[in-house]
Amino acid sequence: MTLGTFLALLGAALSVGLAGIGSSIGVGTAGRAAAGVVSEDPDKFIKCLILQLIPGTQGLYGFIIGFLALLKINVFAGVSQLSLAAGLGMLAACLPMAISGLFSGIHQGKVAASGIALVAKKPEESTKAIVMSAMVETYALLGLIASFLAVFLPNYAAMV
Amino acid sequence: MAVAAMKKLTLVAHAKDKRKILKTLVGLGTAEVAASKDYDKTVKCDDAGLRAEFERKLNRVSFAFSFMKDTHRELNKLSDGEKAPEIPLEKLNLKRENKLIEYDDMISEVTENEHDLFSIISDLEDYNTRLTDIKTETARLTHQNEQLRDYLDFDIKFSSVKDTQRVAMFLGLIKGGKKEILLEGATQTAVLKFSGSGDGVFAMCLKEEKEQISKLLIAADFSRCPFTQDFTAKELTDKNNQRINELAEARLDIYKQAASAFKYAYELKVLYDYYFIELAKLDALARTAATSKAFVLEAWVTASAAELTQSKIKEAAPSAEIFVSDPQKGDPVPTYIRSNKFVSPFGINVTAMYGVPKYGELDPNPFVAFFYFLFFGFMLGDAGYGIILSLACFAYLLFRKPVKNSGSFILMFGLCGLSTILWGAIFGGWFSIESQYLQGSAIGRFLLNFKLIDPLSGSQALVMFGMALGLGVIQIAAGFFLSGVTKFRANNKLDAIFNDFSWVVILLGFIVLVFDLLGILKTSVAGIVIALTGLAMLIVGGALGKKNPVKMFIGAFKNVYGGINVFADILSYARLFGLGLTTGVIGMVINKIGALIIDLIPYAGYAIAAVVLLGGHAFNLLINLLGVYVHNCRLQYVEFFGKFYGGEGRAFAPLGSKTKYVYLTDKLETANNTKTNKLEINNNPTK
Numbered sequence: 001m002t003l004g005t006f007l008a009l010l011g012a013a014l015s016v017g018l019a020g021i022g023s024s025i026g027v028g029t030a031g032r033a034a035a036g037v038v039s040e041d042p043d044k045f046i047k048c049l050i051l052q053l054i055p056g057t058q059g060l061y062g063f064i065i066g067f068l069a070l071l072k073i074n075v076f077a078g079v080s081q082l083s084l085a086a087g088l089g090m091l092a093a094c095l096p097m098a099i100s101g102l103f104s105g106i107h108q109g110k111v112a113a114s115g116i117a118l119v120a121k122k123p124e125e126s127t128k129a130i131v132m133s134a135m136v137e138t139y140a141l142l143g144l145i146a147s148f149l150a151v152f153l154p155n156y157a158a159m160v
Numbered sequence: 161m162a163v164a165a166m167k168k169l170t171l172v173a174h175a176k177d178k179r180k181i182l183k184t185l186v187g188l189g190t191a192e193v194a195a196s197k198d199y200d201k202t203v204k205c206d207d208a209g210l211r212a213e214f215e216r217k218l219n220r221v222s223f224a225f226s227f228m229k230d231t232h233r234e235l236n237k238l239s240d241g242e243k244a245p246e247i248p249l250e251k252l253n254l255k256r257e258n259k260l261i262e263y264d265d266m267i268s269e270v271t272e273n274e275h276d277l278f279s280i281i282s283d284l285e286d287y288n289t290r291l292t293d294i295k296t297e298t299a300r301l302t303h304q305n306e307q308l309r310d311y312l313d314f315d316i317k318f319s320s321v322k323d324t325q326r327v328a329m330f331l332g333l334i335k336g337g338k339k340e341i342l343l344e345g346a347t348q349t350a351v352l353k354f355s356g357s358g359d360g361v362f363a364m365c366l367k368e369e370k371e372q373i374s375k376l377l378i379a380a381d382f383s384r385c386p387f388t389q390d391f392t393a394k395e396l397t398d399k400n401n402q403r404i405n406e407l408a409e410a411r412l413d414i415y416k417q418a419a420s421a422f423k424y425a426y427e428l429k430v431l432y433d434y435y436f437i438e439l440a441k442l443d444a445l446a447r448t449a450a451t452s453k454a455f456v457l458e459a460w461v462t463a464s465a466a467e468l469t470q471s472k473i474k475e476a477a478p479s480a481e482i483f484v485s486d487p488q489k490g491d492p493v494p495t496y497i498r499s500n501k502f503v504s505p506f507g508i509n510v511t512a513m514y515g516v517p518k519y520g521e522l523d524p525n526p527f528v529a530f531f532y533f534l535f536f537g538f539m540l541g542d543a544g545y546g547i548i549l550s551l552a553c554f555a556y557l558l559f560r561k562p563v564k565n566s567g568s569f570i571l572m573f574g575l576c577g578l579s580t581i582l583w584g585a586i587f588g589g590w591f592s593i594e595s596q597y598l599q600g601s602a603i604g605r606f607l608l609n610f611k612l613i614d615p616l617s618g619s620q621a622l623v624m625f626g627m628a629l630g631l632g633v634i635q636i637a638a639g640f641f642l643s644g645v646t647k648f649r650a651n652n653k654l655d656a657i658f659n660d661f662s663w664v665v666i667l668l669g670f671i672v673l674v675f676d677l678l679g680i681l682k683t684s685v686a687g688i689v690i691a692l693t694g695l696a697m698l699i700v701g702g703a704l705g706k707k708n709p710v711k712m713f714i715g716a717f718k719n720v721y722g723g724i725n726v727f728a729d730i731l732s733y734a735r736l737f738g739l740g741l742t743t744g745v746i747g748m749v750i751n752k753i754g755a756l757i758i759d760l761i762p763y764a765g766y767a768i769a770a771v772v773l774l775g776g777h778a779f780n781l782l783i784n785l786l787g788v789y790v791h792n793c794r795l796q797y798v799e800f801f802g803k804f805y806g807g808e809g810r811a812f813a814p815l816g817s818k819t820k821y822v823y824l825t826d827k828l829e830t831a832n833n834t835k836t837n838k839l840e841i842n843n844n845p846t847k
Binding site: 056057064145152 | 739749790791
């Protein structure tokens with residue numbers, strides 16, 4: 001394996017890993033709030049669960065970028081030998097998703113936790129809580145799109 | 161398809177007709193009682209006594225529901241237990257009934273059953289008291305058994321622990337570990353016995369030594385046994401246990417008896433809603449001005465139902481005087497939106513969540529419905545998922561037949577499923593199966609005929625990205641257009657033309673320009689010219705209505721600078737592309753894992769792969785449904801409504817429309833239909 005391929009794999013790993021960390025922290029924060037509300041009123045379980053789930057998407061986005069990077073490196077059928085420049089390029093391409101996923105996951109979790117508090121008081125307003133936490137996700141989506149285009153469009157294998 | 165016209169209905173009637181008129185209004189479901197004006201020598205009175213009675217009745221019915229729920233849970237638990245007695249578990253349904261009933265039927269049902277139902281409730285209340293007693297007694301006995309545990313080793317009746325002529329006796333507890341004090345200090349003749357735990361102590365000594373032993377005991381923190389019964393500790397414990405068992409059986413019996421109330425759940429729900437409406441009526445009365453003999457009731461009715469409402473009230477109370485008038489400026493008129501079958505689910509589940517339009521404001525629902533429908537499929541983007549979604553939703557609607565608007569959420573998703581099928585076919589998404597496999601079968605080749613864009617093949621991803629932004633441009637242009645229309649209707653024509661329509665022109669110019677660059681249109685510079693025209697209009701718009709040239713310049717600059725926001729809004733539509741990608745790629749990963757399992761494990765692999773594929777795609781569909789629903793709402797609320805829509809209206813809530821467990825019929829739409837029929841009949845002769 002060349003150093004370039006290693007760097008590209010590192011990019012994929014960071015994308016899956018960091019975005020996953022962001023999501024797990026976010027889902028964890030929201031989950032603690034949800035458990036508190038459900039202990040008072042078990043009927044609110046589904047509404048709380050939906051809000052808890054929302055910060056989980058960053059992890060999925062990170063996984064998508066990681067998976068596409070693996071496809072590009074061709075790990076499923078004989079690994080491509082990337083040049084150093086190509087590997088660095090792929091690593092850089094994965095970073096928008098990794099970073100935006102990490103931080104937006106954490107902060108979306110906080111908004112979702114507050115949203116769960118909103119559901120505890122006014123369950124009929126749960127859509128508003130969902131939309132508020134979706135605001136944070138915009139930036140993870142932008143990271144996803146930037147990484148997607150950067151990973152997917154260039155022909156890294158041909159790069160010298 | 162619009163905000164329905166409203167009329168104000170003012171009626172003056174005898175006080176004795178109050179209840180009759182309110183009953184008529186609930187039965188019609190067409191009128192929302194408004195606060196009436198303060199006329200001279202009238203008061204608005206709230207009947208506190210009646211209100212308290214209704215509230216007490218509602219509380220009793222609510223208690224019955226929660227007690228039945230507890231009973232159901234307890235019986236479930238008991239029948240799961242090891243000593244499972246055969247309990248015929250009756251079904252208990254405390255959910256909202258999918259049932260539409262007439263108010264008259266509700267009244268006759270309640271008058272017929274009310275007495276019996278409340279006697280059932282008082283039975284339940286009785287059971288509850290008995291259960292509380294049982295609980296207290298069980299707790300007391302259990303506690304006593306715990307106390308008795310230290311004395312179980314002494315085979316002596318508590319009553320016989322008392323001094324005789326020559327002998328003194330002690331029975332009680334000492335502090336753990338102080339046993340030694342007694343053993344060391346005791347006299348030769350004294351008898352000492354300790355319980356297994358070492359806490360319980362029985363001491364017997366000659367009367368002469370009583371004082372000495374007492375001192376020792378005090379040093380060991382002795383506390384005298386509280387029991388004096390004519391039983392040994394063991395006998396007493398057995399007796400207690402027997403009683404606890406009896407109580408447990410009695411408890412079960414009570415629950416079994418309580419379960420017989422389950423079959424009245426429906427009647428109780430009707431009873432609840434009856435009193436719920438009675439309270440609403442009191443709220444309405446509290447808003448009407450009254451003297452001791454007469455009262456003035458003001459209500460909002462839809463224009464189409466005004467005539468019907470008027471005639472029905474006349475029927476109920478012939479002496480009532482009714483005036484129908486148009487709303488005045490500044491009146492807090494509620495909004496009732498009449499939409500067609502396609503638009504209304506979007507109106508109820510998307511627009512109303514944000515806020516309904518003010519009376520007289522533009523109804524955004526048709527536009528919301530169109531864009532929500534369009535975007536949904538783009539974001540989900542898999543025709544296979546679309547088929548499943550539509551089938552599931554329409555099957556639910558077909559078999560369950562939800563009454564009134566209770567199925568609108570499901571209907572919306574069913575419709576959005578159709579949009580998903582459409583876009584999915586365009587993107588070639590069929591359960592994310594890669595096209596080289598689809599090529600292998602005749603059906604697959606047929607399905608691929610519809611494919612226009614492949615988001616996962618190189619530069620075509622950019623085409624999809626561009627389309628997402630393009631859809632954004634269209635919706636934002638529509639937003640500006642609607643803003644302009646709103647301003648135009650409010651007679652701010654110049655403002656509309658230069659500040660809103662200018663943006664529509666600019667965006668149109670961009671679209672032409674892009675088409676030109678893509679080679680679809682051959683327009684040379686037309687796009688640029690159109691966009692620049694729009695820009696010029698925008699600059700004029702900023703300067704409009706200002707006299708100071710500096711202010712004119714600042715206004716124009718602000719308008720142009722605002723363009724940054726517009727472009728940020730357009731970029732926000734990139735999420736259409738992002739979410740579309742998510743579904744496709746995760747689906748692909750699931751398929752890859754499935755294929756891998758089939759390759760790795762012979763024979764059994766097919767079964768395992770089937771489970772993985774089913775579970776995986778179900779997960780993918782659900783998580784993306786949530787994402788698509790949320791982000792689609794956001795695009796409507798922030799990017800679209802931000803341009804033109806306030807949503808500060810108040811939804812029309814006619815008397816009798818708010819219930820908890822059943823639905824009441826209303827004449828809102830029937831009145832509308834008969835009216836139009838009448839008009840047609842009237843029109844025919846002239847033709």
